[in-house]
Amino acid sequence: MSVIVGIDLGATRVKAGVMQAGRVVAVRAENLLPEDKSERGIVQRLAQAARAAVEDAGIPWDSARAIGIGAPGAIRMAQGIVTLSPNFPEWREFPLADRLAERAGRPVVLDNDANVITLGEAVHGAGRGAGDFVCFTLGSGVGSGLFVGGDVYRGADGMAGELGHLTVEPEGFPCNCGNRGCLEQYASAAGLRNMVRRDRLFGDMTEAAAQDPDLPQRLYEAARNGDARTQGYWDEFGYRLAIAVSAVLHALNCRAIVLQGGLARAMPAFMPRLEAELPKRGYPAIMSSARIVPCELWEEAGVIGAAALAARLQA
Ligand SMILES: [Zn+2]
DSSP states (O other): OOEEEEEEEOSSEEEEEEEETTEEEEEEEEEOOGGGGSHHHHHHHHHHHHHHHHHHTTOOGGGEEEEEEEESSEEEGGGTEEEEOTTSTTOSSBOHHHHHHHHHTSOEEEEEHHHHHHHHHHHHSTTTTOOSEEEEEESSSEEEEEEETTEEOOOTTSOOOOGGGSBSSTTOSBOTTSOBSBGGGTSSHHHHHHHHHHHTTTGGGHHHHHHOTTHHHHHHHHHHTTOHHHHHHHHHHHHHHHHHHHHHHHHHOOSEEEEESGGGGGHHHHHHHHHHHGGGSSOHHHHTTOEEEEOSSGGGHHHHHHHHHHHHHHO
16 A cells, blocks of 8 residues: 655654554654755655655555655745745755655655644544634744635745744834844734843843753743733733734634644633734624634644645655
8 A cells, every 4th residue: 555755844853654544643753953954865765764664664665656855945846946935045946855855766745834733633633624724833833824715825936824924013023034123023922032031031141041942831821820010911912813814804704713733722821812912803794704713733743734735746
């Protein structure tokens, strides 16, 4: 029986998963080494990871039909090209799909990581049967994907659904996209760091605390233990996210907003403010017809979505 390989490529890690009959039967997760980050290095590394995952599943490589990849950055899906990726600064107009297809001897399809996660939730997760929906990935930044009319909507250049750069505060924190006050600068780990720095929450220890990878977890636990000041950060998180959700609902009138990413696990801390804010931010008929729900696939969405993308290639 044939299998599909889904690859979730992150800034520092690669995860290759094997899908058979709609189920993940093996996942291989490995850290990237510095030499893996070149164009030549990544092709070799991804080909190895794909084969290793199939072997882990106890399946011969000959049974692997196709490979799907979700990668960070600006991607022209039709050509399989990464235009540029801030996480891989050496890449320029890099034809990753073709290079990996040559190396692995299988057809390869490539899309932006947030789009792939959205497709995964659409086919196997919280978006199943939901019709049109929008998926926000709340993590170190904010990614998003638009699922419209039965597929991910990609726009003219494959860059539709960059909702992390919706303006939620016109004169807010500067963003690396060139704008100020983007959603990503509030409703993400970067956003929590911005707020902590703004208020010097930890006094002289603020900078060290802001750089702590565990800061979001620390703030979450403090808020859940009743610390009012820390809860204020989650309230701001929910408030800014509500502004963006309102814009999206007015644009698409979709029935569901799916929250993905590690910080979606903090929904108990930020949802009360988000839900209190939404009814004040637009047409009641639009706002009240959408549900805001957690994802179902969590960390597996990238692998499952990439496999779903490759399965469509073959269909
Ligand atoms: Zn931005």
